[in-house]
């Protein structure tokens with residue numbers, strides 16, 4: 001198991017997990033049950049890990065692509081989910097709350 005991404009935001013880590021799972025990469029979330037507010041130490045941030053070491057390079061390539069795209073769209077306004085009306089970052093393709101297509 002290799003950790004490839006961690007962030008103070010569980011929503012962001014979960015979003016990247018969904019993307020990797022959609023690409024057929026088995027993943028695992030570490031520290032997902034801890035609140036970053038209670039434990040504001042990077043070591044305890046939610047961390048996205050991949051189950052199979054051989055997926056490491058593929059997973060990194062996918063994440064780097066996504067992060068690059070997100071940085072170019074960073075000023076985009078939030079999109080409200082058509083299903084549950086929660087605001088989502090413009091870079092999300094599915095709602096973080098209900099998983100509907102945006």
Ligand SMILES: [Zn+2]
Nearest residue numbers: 081084095098
């Ligand atoms: Zn929704």
